[in-house]
Amino acid sequence: GQCVLVCPTGALGERDETDRALDYICDPDLVTVVQFAPAVRVAFGEEFGMPPGTNVEGQIIAACRKIGVDVVLDTNFAADVVIMEEGTELLKRLKEGRRPTFTSCCPAWINFAEIHYPEILSMLSSTKSPQQVLSTIAKTYLPEKLGVDPSRIRVISVMPCVAKKDEAVRPQFVHDGQPETDLVLTTREFARLLRREGIDLKDMEPSTFDVPYMSAYSGAGAIFGTTGGVMEAAVRTIYAVVNGRELDRIELTQLRGFDGIREASVDLGGPVGKVKVAMVHGLGDTRALVESVLSGQADYDFIEVMACPGGCVDGGGSLRSKKAYLPLALKRRETIYDVDRQAKVRQSHNNPQVQALYREFLEAPNSEIAHRLLHTHYQDRRHALEHTVKEIWDDITMST
Ligand code: SF4
Numbered sequence: 001g002q003c004v005l006v007c008p009t010g011a012l013g014e015r016d017e018t019d020r021a022l023d024y025i026c027d028p029d030l031v032t033v034v035q036f037a038p039a040v041r042v043a044f045g046e047e048f049g050m051p052p053g054t055n056v057e058g059q060i061i062a063a064c065r066k067i068g069v070d071v072v073l074d075t076n077f078a079a080d081v082v083i084m085e086e087g088t089e090l091l092k093r094l095k096e097g098r099r100p101t102f103t104s105c106c107p108a109w110i111n112f113a114e115i116h117y118p119e120i121l122s123m124l125s126s127t128k129s130p131q132q133v134l135s136t137i138a139k140t141y142l143p144e145k146l147g148v149d150p151s152r153i154r155v156i157s158v159m160p161c162v163a164k165k166d167e168a169v170r171p172q173f174v175h176d177g178q179p180e181t182d183l184v185l186t187t188r189e190f191a192r193l194l195r196r197e198g199i200d201l202k203d204m205e206p207s208t209f210d211v212p213y214m215s216a217y218s219g220a221g222a223i224f225g226t227t228g229g230v231m232e233a234a235v236r237t238i239y240a241v242v243n244g245r246e247l248d249r250i251e252l253t254q255l256r257g258f259d260g261i262r263e264a265s266v267d268l269g270g271p272v273g274k275v276k277v278a279m280v281h282g283l284g285d286t287r288a289l290v291e292s293v294l295s296g297q298a299d300y301d302f303i304e305v306m307a308c309p310g311g312c313v314d315g316g317g318s319l320r321s322k323k324a325y326l327p328l329a330l331k332r333r334e335t336i337y338d339v340d341r342q343a344k345v346r347q348s349h350n351n352p353q354v355q356a357l358y359r360e361f362l363e364a365p366n367s368e369i370a371h372r373l374l375h376t377h378y379q380d381r382r383h384a385l386e387h388t389v390k391e392i393w394d395d396i397t398m399s400t
Helices: 018-026 057-066 075-095 107-116 118-123 130-138 141-146 163-168 187-196 219-225 229-243 283-294 328-342 352-362 368-374 389-398
Strands: 031-036 071-074 153-159 183-186 261-267 274-281 302-306
Touching (some): 018 153, 018 183, 031 075, 031 130, 071 075, 071 130, 071 141, 075 219, 075 229, 075 352, 075 368, 107 118, 107 163, 107 283, 118 283, 130 153, 130 163, 141 352, 153 163, 163 183, 183 187, 219 229, 219 328, 229 274, 229 302, 261 283, 352 368
Parallel strands (some): 031 071, 031 153, 153 183, 274 302
Antiparallel strands (some): 261 274
16 A cells, blocks of 8 residues: 555554454454554544544444454553553652653654664663553453453554554564554544445444453543543552552643643652653654753653654544644543543542452562563664664675
C-alpha cells in the first residue's frame, strides 16, 4: 500500500491490514481477541459521522461481535495494571533516590528516546505499555480462563496510533517468532474493516463486555487517553499505597490542561512527601524537557510523555484536529473525563478484575512473574540516526 501518513517520529508508514484481521477472525481454529485503547471509544464515532467525542464503547463491542470476534477485551483494564506495576516501580526508585522516572506507554516516545537520547534509557519505567500488557496476559492468563491452548489465541489491537504497529514488532515483544500482539489496526483501518463488512456503527445497539476478566476498568484507566492522565492515575494509586487511604480529592486538576509542558508538586504523604511531576506532550516540548533534565536544570521525580499533542485523544491513527487541541481533542478529552466521573471505581488498585488478576496469577505488583511478563528493556539505537541504511547493511554483511 501507499504510505499516506507518518508517525510522530517520521519512521513509519501506515499499512492497511484489514485483510489479515479478517483472516484471523474467520479461521475456526483460532480464538480472536480484540482490545481497544482508551482514546478509541471517544474518537471512533466520528468515522461514521457521529458528533466529535461521542462515546461509542458499546457500539464497538457490538460491532466486534457481529464480525465474529471471539473475545472483546479492554486496553483500559491493562492501563490499570500498568499503574499497579509502574506505581510500585516508581516508589521503589524514589526510595533508592533514582530520579526522574519517565513513563513508557507511548511507543513514539520510546523510539525517540532510543534513537536521540539513549543516555536517559535507564530513567524510563520498565513497565510495558497497556497494549503489550493486555496482549501478554491474553496469551498467558486468558488461555487458562478459556481453557484453550495459548497457540490458538490471536490478539488484534485497535489503536489511535500508528507507532503502536511498530511497538508490536519490537524484538522485545516477539518470542520464538510469536508476537505478543498479532496485529494492530488504527482507528481508521478499523472503520474501513467495519465498512467492508457492511456495518454502520450508528446502527449498532450498544453492548457490554461479556467476560468477567480483562474488561472492567477504573476511571483512572480511562483517563490514560489524554495528556496528564497517566500521571493522575498513578498519583491516585501511589497515594493510597503510601497512606493506606484514598486521596480526598480524586480529580487532580493541577495535572490537567493542554500546555506543552506542565509541572506540579503533589503531596504523596507519608515518608514520600512532596514530589515534583511534569507532563509533556508533542516531541518539540519533549526534546526541550529532556535537554533540561540532562543539563541538570530540571528537577522532577516523575515525567509523563505523550508524543502526540493532546495525547492519544488526538493520535496519529485517528481523525485529527486540524489545529492542535481543537476542537476534536477537547471534546474527546471531556468525554474521557466524564467516563472517569461516572465510573464506579476510580482508582486502578480498586478495580476488582485487577485484584483478581494479582490474586489468581501475578501474585503482587513487581513480583517475579510480573517482572518476567509485564516489564521490558530498551536499546540504544543511536546508530539509526548516525548511519545510513546502506552503512548499517554493509556493516552487518561484512561482519558475517
Ligand atoms: Fe500513539 Fe500518540 Fe498516544 Fe503516543 S501519544 S501512544 S504516538 S497516539
